[in-house]
Amino acid sequence: MANGSRQAAWEFFGAELKRRREEAGFTQVELGARVFVSGGYIGQFEQAIRKPQLDVAQRIDELLQSGGFFERAWRKLIDDKRYADYFAEVVELEGTATKICQFAPSVIPGLLQTASYARAVTIAANPFVTAEYVEEKVSARLERAHILKDATRPEYWAILHENVLGVPVAGQAAMAEQLDHIATLARERKVLVAVVPRSEGACAAMAAMLQLMEFDDAPPTLYTETSFSGDLLDDPAVVKRAQRAYDLLRGAALSPKASLALIESAAEDFRRCASTT
Template sequence: MANGSRQAAWEFFGAELKRRREDADLTQVELGSRVFVSGGYIGQFEQAIRKPQLDVAHRIDGVLQTDGIFERLCRKLIDDKRYAEYFAGVVELERQAAQICEFEPTVVPGLLQTPAYTSALTLATHPFAADEFIEERVTARVERAQILSGPTRPLYWVVVHETVLRVPVGGPDVTARALDHMADLADARRVVLQALPFSAGAPANNGSLRLMEFEDAPPVAYTETSFSGTLVDDPAMVKRAERAYDLLRGAALSPEASLALVRSAAEDFRRCTSTT
């Protein structure tokens, strides 16, 4: 489903929610209190500014006695074939998050990638893929990154391992431009960026880690390996993930020193390009 038609479908979801709520003679605040979110969130669902999580959609169906229609719509809309099945729901949570904290040990985080960097990564894992497949992945990632410039953009904090700054992806020029882009977003205050240097030793977390916080819902953690991802909402496990992230953040360089390291690494790749 194209991005435009997907947005239109969410607008239908919102209009239908408003109609069913008014038919039940409930205000936004009253419905929100019954499904454990604020009335303001119900208003944002109805305006298609934010999208409800599946459990919220399920509770809305229960309160409005709508026979599962909102949960089914929600499941259909987050079933995006451009993403792995285990990641599609995470994309929707990103769009709803008030804060995202991410650690990446090997590659530039998806929300900070350039199209050329994404294309090179996709080709590395799908060496026989058709151009259309690669273009689809690039477009999907560009769309994801739009949350950093939208009206409800989250506070975004990223820690990257120094490995991210040293491994060429798509060649020195592509990597240099990707690092420049990451640094430019930090300069523009779209992201708080820290680098975990090699000198810090073993990291407190070995894999990719993402923490997401919401205005009116409990936080979740997401971990990922090469072929699978796990969304964690158990409070005790989320707390463990938060402690690991605090350790990563504490061991990392300051944002100022990190930015200098990223800029320096980009220059190193540019020098490689000029000597070849």
């Protein structure tokens, strides 16, 4: 589904929610209270500014007795084949987040990847797929990164383990380009990047890949991922533990200034190696 038609479908979702809510005699505040979100959040659903999570759509169905309409619509709209099933909702949430904090222990985060890096990672994980499949995945990943260029972009923190900087994914020249890209975003103050040095191994080892997201009018969420699956969680106790782990990682990391210098130094090393091979 193209972006334009997807947005139109979300607008229909919102209009239908408003119609059914009003028919049931609920204000936005009243409906929100019954499905455990704020009235402002309901208003943003109705204006297609934000997308509800699946459990909220299910509670709306139950309360408004809509026969599963909103759950079915949600599943249809979130079903983006460019992304793994467990990741499609994360992409939707990234578009409305006010703050995103990521920790990457082994691979550059998708929001920071260049086309060459994304292509190499995709092929490494899927060595027998078609070129069309690879380019679709790369295009989707680059499209996600557009949120960092918008005027309303979220506050974005990325903590990288130093090992991530040393692996020449896609080759020496491509890795230099990748690190230059991160350095440029940092210098333009579109992202804040910190590097956990190898000497802090114990601290970095206690956390897998994680992504924390905050919103204006919704609880924070946590996304964690392994090589084969991911989990999107909003349990307050779990999110709080993840936030504490992230704070500890941030405390173990180099300062943004020192991290930027390390990233630029690594890029220069790769560039020098590329020129001699």
